[in-house]
Amino acid sequence: MSATVRQHWLQPLPTTLLLVSFHLLPWLRWDGRQALLLDLPARRFDLFGLTLWPDDIGILLGLFAVLAVALALFTHLCGRLWCGHACPQTLWSTLFGWIERGTRHWLGDSPTERVVRQVLWAAFALWTGLTFVGLFTPIDRLLWRAMQLRLGAWETSWILFYAAATWGNAGFLRRQVCSTLCPFARFQPLLRDGHTPRMLYIAPRGEPRGPRPAGLGSVAARGRGLLDPVTAQDYVFRAAHPALAGPMPRFAADRLGDCLDCGACVRACPIGLDIRNGPDAECLDCGSCQVACRQVQQATGFDTGLIRHISPDRLAGQPRKLLRRRTCILIGLLAALVLLGVWQQV
Amino acid sequence: MTRDPLETGMRRRHLLQQWGAVLWPSFIAAGLASVVFFAFIDPLRLAAISFPGRAISRELGYTAGFFMFWMVTAAASTITWYLLRPLPGADDDEVPLG
Numbered sequence: 001m002s003a004t005v006r007q008h009w010l011q012p013l014p015t016t017l018l019l020v021s022f023h024l025l026p027w028l029r030w031d032g033r034q035a036l037l038l039d040l041p042a043r044r045f046d047l048f049g050l051t052l053w054p055d056d057i058g059i060l061l062g063l064f065a066v067l068a069v070a071l072a073l074f075t076h077l078c079g080r081l082w083c084g085h086a087c088p089q090t091l092w093s094t095l096f097g098w099i100e101r102g103t104r105h106w107l108g109d110s111p112t113e114r115v116v117r118q119v120l121w122a123a124f125a126l127w128t129g130l131t132f133v134g135l136f137t138p139i140d141r142l143l144w145r146a147m148q149l150r151l152g153a154w155e156t157s158w159i160l161f162y163a164a165a166t167w168g169n170a171g172f173l174r175r176q177v178c179s180t181l182c183p184f185a186r187f188q189p190l191l192r193d194g195h196t197p198r199m200l201y202i203a204p205r206g207e208p209r210g211p212r213p214a215g216l217g218s219v220a221a222r223g224r225g226l227l228d229p230v231t232a233q234d235y236v237f238r239a240a241h242p243a244l245a246g247p248m249p250r251f252a253a254d255r256l257g258d259c260l261d262c263g264a265c266v267r268a269c270p271i272g273l274d275i276r277n278g279p280d281a282e283c284l285d286c287g288s289c290q291v292a293c294r295q296v297q298q299a300t301g302f303d304t305g306l307i308r309h310i311s312p313d314r315l316a317g318q319p320r321k322l323l324r325r326r327t328c329i330l331i332g333l334l335a336a337l338v339l340l341g342v343w344q345q346v
Numbered sequence: 347m348t349r350d351p352l353e354t355g356m357r358r359r360h361l362l363q364q365w366g367a368v369l370w371p372s373f374i375a376a377g378l379a380s381v382v383f384f385a386f387i388d389p390l391r392l393a394a395i396s397f398p399g400r401a402i403s404r405e406l407g408y409t410a411g412f413f414m415f416w417m418v419t420a421a422a423s424t425i426t427w428y429l430l431r432p433l434p435g436a437d438d439d440e441v442p443l444g
Contacts, residue, residue: 041404043388057385154405173362180359181366183374 014085015094022088023127026134038136062341069337071184072191073330079197079309080188084286089177092128092170093270096121121171122163129163175271179282188281194313195321199285201276202315203232206259206306208251209239209276218258218302227257240277258302265307268292275307285309368427372419379419380412 028035030049037046045052045060052059071082084090099120107113133155134142145151151159169177178185192198204226205219219225227235238245259276266274268288273280275289290307297304314320389407393400 040384040408043404054385054388057382060381060385152405154403154409157409176359176362177366180363181370183371 012094012098015091018086019091019095022091023131026131026139034138036135037138039138040136058344059341062337062344066334066337066341069330069334072187073327073334075188076191076193076196076326076330079192079199080283080285083178083185084284087178089169089182090284090286092166093174095124096170097174097270099124121167125163125167125170126159128166129159129161132162133159175284178284179271185282191326193324193326194318195311195324197285197309197311197314198279199275199283199287199290199307199309200279200312200315201236201259201265201307202305203227203236203276204229204257206257206276207232207235207239208248208255208257209235209259209261210251210256211260211262212253212256214300216253216256220303222254224255224257232257236276236278240274258297258306260296260300262296264292264296265289279312364427368420368423372416372423375419376412376416379415380408383415384408384411 025036026034030046033046035046035048037044039045043054045056075082100117103113103117103120107116130142130146131139136158137155142151142155145155146159173181207227216222226232235248238248242248265276266272266289268291269275270286270288271282271284273283273289275283287309290309293307294304297306308315384407389402389404389411393402393407
């Protein structure tokens with residue numbers, strides 16, 4: 001199997017695995033009981049063998065706090081991988097996007113397509129709502145009652161509430177939630193520093209961009225080498241702001257960089273960003289542009305890595321620095337929370 | 347008259363941001379408040395004190411409690427949004443430059 005074909009099959013795998021895991025979560029059993037059950041009517045929470053009663057609210061809030069700080073630390077060290085690959089908003093938006101692509105592929109742009117798409121979206125949204133409510137009331141009995149159409153008023157209303165939220169967020173709002181509504185996206189400037197990886201276009205290698213005849217090698221193969229960063233940035237600015245910078249100069253094919261200006265990266269981006277214009281606060285590090293660019297570069301016979309998930313400081317040639325100020329603060333906070341939890345339990 | 351698609355998109359985004367800034371943080375705050383409140387208060391005991399003549403299930407208690415919290419937090423967010431709006435007449439365009 002070629003690398004491109006393998007990537008094509010592997011790319012949706014993490015999303016699929018996480019979605020399947022969520023839907024299987026309430027079906028897991030532990031000591032004969034549902035493994036994860038926040039049983040509100042019984043006022044009893046089961047978390048994989050650990051049973052919490054209302055008095056244990058501190059443990060639950062502490063667990064939430066530990067998970068929140070751990071996510072902040074992970075994002076600080078590895079970039080927005082959670083946002084781009086594992087956040088429920090991303091997972092369900094991707095799923096609903098797949099459904100839309102599928103119906104458009106099979107039925108074209110027609111009223112039938114719209115009806116079929118809405119029916120499929122509604123079915124998945126209802127299943128998500130049912131699964132979510134299944135974390136709060138035993139799911140086997142819930143599903144049994146749902147199949148017999150004997151659900152209680154409260155179960156029905158909460159399933160419909162979460163189904164409507166899923167349908168609206170994943171079907172219509174999608175990444176607008178990430179760019180305009182999500183508080184975690186707004187925390188990013190606080191979490192990241194120069195050593196935090198992000199999706200970056202390697203402008204000294206890619207610029208000046210442009211189509212060229214087939215068979216011309218990459219900048220490395222034909223010995224053009226990398227541009228100095230200031231010149232590369234100048235070309236990026238000219239391409240991004242033609243109204244301000246005037247028309248781009250024309251270059252001989254052998255002076256062009258490795259970017260073919262095919263637009264695959266922009267088409268692949270779920271929020272329509274052009275990664276080549278430089279880092280953008282709205283970028284989710286989902287890697288769609290990287291995958292699209294890699295496929296084009298491989299097909300052209302160029303080296304891959306024109307778009308990379310790398311920290312700006314490492315790209316500038318600075319050595320890796322593990323313990324930075326924000327790293328120490330986040331690790332300290334995490335350690336304090338864990339120690340507090342241990343101390344409370346002793 | 348047809349609207350400029352860019353302007354329509356901006357208006358849509360602005361509207362979404364306003365509604366989201368009110369509904370979303372208030373939803374999270376209401377959820378957190380419900381978790382803490384109902385950890386200490388059993389809805390059945392609260393119902394026995396508040397409405398002794400009526401049978402109110404725990405589910406109804408939780409649901410009513412959550413939506414009550416959400417209404418209050420959403421009201422606070424709405425007032426914050428209203429207070430943050432620019433005052434009429436304080437438009438920067440009217441300030442003479444230079």
